Amino acid sequence: MAQKIIRFGVIGCGLMGREFASSAARWLHLTDMKTRPEIIAVCDTNTDLMDWFGDNVASITQKTTDYREMLANPDIDAIYCAVPHVLHAKIYPEIISSGKHLLGEKPFGMDRAQNTVIQTALDAHPEVFARCSSEIPFFPGAQKVIQMAQSGKMGDILEVEASFLHSSDIDPNKVINWKRVEAVNGEYGCMGDLGMHVLHVPLRLGWKPKSVSASLVKRVTERPDGKGGMSPCETWDNATITGTVPMEGYDFPLVLKTWRIAPGESNSWSIRILGMKKSAYFTTKNPRQWQWMNYQSGEAQVWQTQDLGYQSLFPAITGGIFEFGFADSIQQMWAAFLHELDGGDANGFHCATPHEVRDHHAVLTAALEAGKTNTIVDVDY
Ligand SMILES: NC(=O)c1ccc[n+]([C@@H]2O[C@H](COP(=O)([O-])OP(=O)(O)OC[C@H]3O[C@@H](n4cnc5c(N)ncnc54)[C@H](O)[C@@H]3O)[C@@H](O)[C@H]2O)c1
Numbered sequence: 001m002a003q004k005i006i007r008f009g010v011i012g013c014g015l016m017g018r019e020f021a022s023s024a025a026r027w028l029h030l031t032d033m034k035t036r037p038e039i040i041a042v043c044d045t046n047t048d049l050m051d052w053f054g055d056n057v058a059s060i061t062q063k064t065t066d067y068r069e070m071l072a073n074p075d076i077d078a079i080y081c082a083v084p085h086v087l088h089a090k091i092y093p094e095i096i097s098s099g100k101h102l103l104g105e106k107p108f109g110m111d112r113a114q115n116t117v118i119q120t121a122l123d124a125h126p127e128v129f130a131r132c133s134s135e136i137p138f139f140p141g142a143q144k145v146i147q148m149a150q151s152g153k154m155g156d157i158l159e160v161e162a163s164f165l166h167s168s169d170i171d172p173n174k175v176i177n178w179k180r181v182e183a184v185n186g187e188y189g190c191m192g193d194l195g196m197h198v199l200h201v202p203l204r205l206g207w208k209p210k211s212v213s214a215s216l217v218k219r220v221t222e223r224p225d226g227k228g229g230m231s232p233c234e235t236w237d238n239a240t241i242t243g244t245v246p247m248e249g250y251d252f253p254l255v256l257k258t259w260r261i262a263p264g265e266s267n268s269w270s271i272r273i274l275g276m277k278k279s280a281y282f283t284t285k286n287p288r289q290w291q292w293m294n295y296q297s298g299e300a301q302v303w304q305t306q307d308l309g310y311q312s313l314f315p316a317i318t319g320g321i322f323e324f325g326f327a328d329s330i331q332q333m334w335a336a337f338l339h340e341l342d343g344g345d346a347n348g349f350h351c352a353t354p355h356e357v358r359d360h361h362a363v364l365t366a367a368l369e370a371g372k373t374n375t376i377v378d379v380d381y
Contacts, residue, residue, distance in 0.1 A: 009041035012082035013049035023331040071098040089114035093121035106196035110186030131351035136269040138332035141282035141290035155277030161255040162198040165262035176223040182234040189236030194258035209243025216371035
């Protein structure tokens with residue numbers, strides 16, 4: 001049966017825009033999709049980047065430096081928007097008002113006030129399907145941890161730790177980019193950049209901290225500007241947030257680490273859930289494996305490790321013995337988006353929703369205040 005085509009425009013042709021183009025170009029990788037994306041338009045203020053799309057994506061019929069021209073194009077069904085954070089609250093509401101569906105990059109507004117502007121536009125346009133990008137939970141090992149938590153068999157939860165650790169900012173000679181500029185990235189700093197990644201799974205599991213404390217670290221205060229001078233580097237480098245999650249009859253600590261300076265870590269996302277009956281762990285450092293422990297009174301405590309290989313949520317041509325990687329997680333996320341857009345259930349794990357994004361802003365706003373004032377702050381959902 002012919003696949004239904006969803007025609008996309010891409011606003012922001014940088015790092016993430018190109019990842020989508022690559023996923024769409026190898027859509028034949030997925031074996032069971034009723035829909036497929038076709039990128040027909042691109043928009044970036046940097047025309048060199050659009051040329052890369054023009055050279056590599058044959059279906060493109062529109063290239064523009066003005067996103068409003070793209071929004072006026074009636075042939076486009078949906079938009080992927082991957083632009084710097086300060087532009088989310090400007091561009092997302094216009095996308096939504098144009099009636100086009102949206103996969104927007106996190107953090108969906110660089111702070112809570114800007115997120116509210118986007119939420120208001122969504123409330124006014126319930127016909128628009130919108131989701132937020134967050135791909136790492138689509139790794140098979142992450143899915144195993146999530147399924148174990150959803151089974152309800154882990155016993156009382158002792159602690160959950162979700163981390164996203166980067167290391168390149170440890171180099172003080174790394175040239176500054178917009179992610180280190182408060183006016184463009186937002187006051188959250190590393191939390192705005194990485195917070196959705198660490199909160200996606202806890203929020204999906206219903207684990208909403210009622211209060212938070214936070215240790216915020218700012219070590220590198222200026223960076224080369226790339227033109228021979230130095231620029232102030234204003235954003236928080238690292239944040240360790242500890243939340244208190246209410247359960248029936250008890251609370252547990254939720255530790256969230258969003259670190260831009262984590263020595264030795266290139267892009268390590270992990271989730272560890274420790275329970276009285278079962279525990280589970282996955283890290284992208286070991287992308288094909290997950291670990292878990294079953295415990296019963298009096299028995300030995302033994303962690304088990306399984307090589308999962310390629311067991312994706314959306315079936316693919318890759319043999320089960322092979323590895324799953326970052327580009328696969330991006331494609332699986334896109335499959336979930338298209339599946340749900342077409343009325344499906346995203347095979348049981350949908351992309352992050354605007355509600356989840358709103359809750360993540362509530363947590364990060366409280367964490368920012370907690371870190372700056374060295375207090376425990378209630379989260380106002
Ligand atoms: N999901 C992930 O794993 C992940 C990873 C990295 C970044 N991101 C997110 O993706 C978004 C973009 O980040 P990036 O790393 O791709 O940044 P980037 O700087 O590589 O790309 C952003 C692009 O937006 C373009 N742009 C700026 N203003 C524009 C405008 N007015 N109209 C059109 N284009 C404009 C820039 O020229 C640039 O090419 C951010 O929200 C970021 O948080 C997500």
